[in-house]
Amino acid sequence: VSNETFINGVWAATLTPLDNDLGIDTERLIRHAFWLLDSGVHGIGLFGTTGEAVSFSVDERVKALDALLTAGIRQDQLLVGAGCCALTDSIALAKHAVDAGCFNVLMLPPFYYKDMSDEGLAASFGEVIDRVNDPLMNVYLYHFPRLSGVPITAGLLDIVSQRYKGVVAGVKDSGGDYTNTQMMIERYPDLHIFPGSERFLHQAMIEGGAGCITATANANPRGIRDVWDAWERADADDAAARQTRATEIRSIVEKYPLVTGQKHLVAAHRKDPGWTRVRPPMTSISTTDGDALAAELQAADFSLTG
């Protein structure tokens, strides 16, 4: 069963702001989500790596999603991270998202046990799909081997893209190796392939990708959207120029830790020091490093706006 709720475009893997008890601060999260959308992203990846997803319990994640929806973020503007180590947690998160009308879910593989077989990983995704049991669900597999230690391989995709046709909808490729993204775009024409960095956005769109889902849209939502818009109106020169600029900003931001560096930028932009909080095992960026990041961006004539 296929459906037409697939996502594409520029998606921000949102940061997750915290309150002073290290819980999720839904008020700050709601404001940031609207700011991201107002600044041009097509949608928001809630609870990916940048969102410290795995550091929060199922209950915390459910409440944060509900708060965003209650505040008026639309279901089709959200890609909900749902992949955990515990199969039952993944099922609970995916089911809650889908029941709430958020049909697009991003699934890390279970990432503690290493060197599991393709069939074992396929069975893990399969149990989630079977137990959520809603043909409207679109599952995007999350390839981030540096952190997960469990790659989404072609062997695995060959199985699940056939076995769960129309439900397994795409891949977020945060491997950082664009040749792997290219391979996926070519080999799986029915899947929606998103590089995990705007660095590859224009090239991926030319070659058949679906957009990008990126951490650094927390700092540069407008600049990344500009690449997309130029590509969409088939202005190759402008798209290339916009891509060069977006990549320049990305290159600065990613010299620093993506989560804590960008939390520092948002805190400064909103004059809200509480925004810098992270949940352990992360630690906030030092003031020195945070200021250095801000200074590098200023030197490049860049600032968060709006």
Place this chain on the structure above:
Amino acid sequence: VSNETFINGVWAATLTPLDNDLGIDTERLIRHAFWLLDSGVHGIGLFGTTGEAVSFSVDERVKALDALLTAGIRQDQLLVGAGCCALTDSIALAKHAVDAGCFNVLMLPPFYYKDMSDEGLAASFGEVIDRVNDPLMNVYLYHFPRLSGVPITAGLLDIVSQRYKGVVAGVKDSGGDYTNTQMMIERYPDLHIFPGSERFLHQAMIEGGAGCITATANANPRGIRDVWDAWERADADDAAARQTRATEIRSIVEKYPLVTGQKHLVAAHRKDPGWTRVRPPMTSISTTDGDALAAELQAADFSLTG
């Protein structure tokens, strides 16, 4: 604050049997726990790597622990795995264990984010300790870098063994490198250091270790306990002979996947095929491999007894 509830001796990292819906089968688990204790282990590590811990939700783990206690397993016979990626999950599991009188908890570090600072990891353990807030809790840190990707380093231990003196109680070292175990035994005389394999049991006891916490006690509880008993009565020759035999059996069992291979052995021993079930991403061992493991053990004159 120190206390005298620290564990030592031979501890089995128990398998977790499943029902036909892939839930935890508490009846099978209770029977297995009593069999392990009757067969000589001093205690049971509930929800370690061998117990597929991370594959279960907090609720599932809480219910399984409660079932064991209700069935009559004593609190001081349990080491409860409580370390998750989500800080709130770790707190919930540790608090439940301690509130139930199980003061010994085994903590994986949060294992998704890699290359976190010692202070970040220390803060993670610290939040659990502060929020459980019971001086009777003993925290054993779980070093298993091959799977977690997050080692328990000397730098981290230097911090937490001082900052949480008497609460941070020891380490399970499943790194497989005995020189690291030796380093910990020497450097932290106040900590209880357990190699994660009986292969190093006798040597560790001679050098000041606390015992072992081992997966393969699911197959060979008696043989490993025999090493301990010979060491305890200071019969060095007998201890060495028992160690050689225990190591021989270990070497056979660890040629095969430790979880699925041993589930196969228990299933055969109890004539209970349902015992072979595992939760994805694991897959049950093939009949061929399982039978080969059984045949190798038989050729070595070994069988599960009792």
